Amino acid sequence: RVGRRRRKSGIRDSAKRAAELVEKALGPQSHELASALTQLGLLCQDAGRPEEALEPLTRVVSILDKTVGPQDPETATALGNLGAVQRDLGAYDDAEVSLKRCLAIREKVLGPDDLDTAEALNNLGLLYHTIGRHAEAEPLYDRALAIRRKSLPPEDALIAISLNNLAGLYQETGRYEEAEPLFLRALGISEKASGPKHPDTATALNNLGAL
Numbered sequence: 001r002v003g004r005r006r007r008k009s010g011i012r013d014s015a016k017r018a019a020e021l022v023e024k025a026l027g028p029q030s031h032e033l034a035s036a037l038t039q040l041g042l043l044c045q046d047a048g049r050p051e052e053a054l055e056p057l058t059r060v061v062s063i064l065d066k067t068v069g070p071q072d073p074e075t076a077t078a079l080g081n082l083g084a085v086q087r088d089l090g091a092y093d094d095a096e097v098s099l100k101r102c103l104a105i106r107e108k109v110l111g112p113d114d115l116d117t118a119e120a121l122n123n124l125g126l127l128y129h130t131i132g133r134h135a136e137a138e139p140l141y142d143r144a145l146a147i148r149r150k151s152l153p154p155e156d157a158l159i160a161i162s163l164n165n166l167a168g169l170y171q172e173t174g175r176y177e178e179a180e181p182l183f184l185r186a187l188g189i190s191e192k193a194s195g196p197k198h199p200d201t202a203t204a205l206n207n208l209g210a211l
Helices: 002-026 031-046 050-067 073-088 092-109 115-130 134-151 157-172 176-194 199-209
Strands: none
Touching (some): 002 031, 031 050, 031 073, 050 073, 073 115, 092 115, 134 157, 157 199
């Protein structure tokens, strides 16, 4: 485990150095720098260090606003990444701004039924769910689930995620009879897709057992 942490730390250090070299060679507003900073920010986020991810991912949004434009899908992706970090840091107002902007771009450019739009709906719903704004989270979860059911195979893991999210919201608001079939469906998908010992399956079982 210590060795794994050291390897991950080394990868982050390498990504930081790569971003510095790209910035020195191509300047602070290059598209290539945005790509390097995205990699660095996501590595930090994946390592459980959102405080280190915030600065590079904030810079990515600024660069892409100027290079590809404020309505480009790539900018929307950068906003989604930034919003997730802001949410993890408890900067909920900032996260709401980023995630709402991500959703608006995707709805306008990709359309209301695109899978990337579903992801943006789910992420904004998750923010509202996290801070107890359940009435605002529910229709976003509903829309994300409907898009995924329409566009994906019935046993896709993204459908299980949407089912778990919506069921969790029902559970927290005392709607246990509505939560149970969704948790059961999510468990069935996880068992079939990942096997009975996978962490996703364990999570689904725990959710069901908590009812």
